[in-house]
Amino acid sequence: MSQQEPAVGPDPRRAVVVTASTRAARGVYTDRSGQIVADRLRDWGFDVADPVVVPDGEPTGEAIRRALDEAPPPALILTTGGTGLRADDRTPEVTLPLLDVEVPGVAEAIRAAGLAKGVPTAMLSRGLCGVARGTLVVNLPGSTGGVKDALEVLEQVVHHALDQIAGGDH
Template identity: 60%
Template sequence: MTGTADPSPRALVVTVSNRAAAGVYEDTAGPVLVEGLRAAGLAVDGPQVVRDGDPVGEALRAAVAAGFDVVVTTGGTGLNPHDQTPEQTAPLLDRPVPGIAEALRAAGLAQGVPTAVLSRGLAGMAGSTLVVNVAGSPGACRDAVEVLAAVLPHAVDQRRGGDHPRS
């Protein structure tokens, strides 16, 4: 890779859950993302647990302003009326990266989870921050880590001005 010399992209994991934010139950999805992204070589903050709705947008705007390279949300992407993560994410995205969201849904299908297609998660660039929405189960987060670990180093390098590898 040919971008800047910073070897550790900075990432933030945001868990979107009314019940986890209220202390009704423990966040089990966010820690899966944190562990997996750290294993992939990212310096990861979080998980930051927020309620559905406006708090998601507030957390995303703060993360973009703080200069994180990557923000990965988990939860709030389904069909429940409270699931508003894509609606909070979309206005921030300058450039969609639909292939990431498509790959996340395909990974769930490949694991035999037909409901993976119900995730409305988005991915794209908000300024210089890559934002990715992941479904809210630990299994979806494990699948997401496999997809993201394969593409995040190149995505961050590109965001930092790196060139395409020559094969």
């Protein structure tokens, strides 16, 4: 009887940041929100490369898929941008098919935090949260203020969520 290789789960120390912005990908302006996310994740103890900056739409889904295909994959993928109402804001649509299970409470809490700070447009964000192949994936807004508010919410639960995904207790 041959031994099977043990399954390799996500690297609990690693995170990937994907910025969905056609203009930033073309060099029209510098991505700021992705850098804010990467810097904060480093503060939280994650190993994070510079953000992957891609055009809105399917390139965002491809970037998420590439990160999930890494061996081992990251424990956490955060996207920023593409969650609004413009025709090219497609981050939720390219994220959803990759998710094994949704975690709607996180996305709801992110929107609620923005509203609580007096930002009525926070309710227009369509970002999702879920688990894909053992990796937590969260869509954040593209604005720097929205990203900062979302990170305040995530900081409270991200390590506990990752522990649960890896099989830890509640």
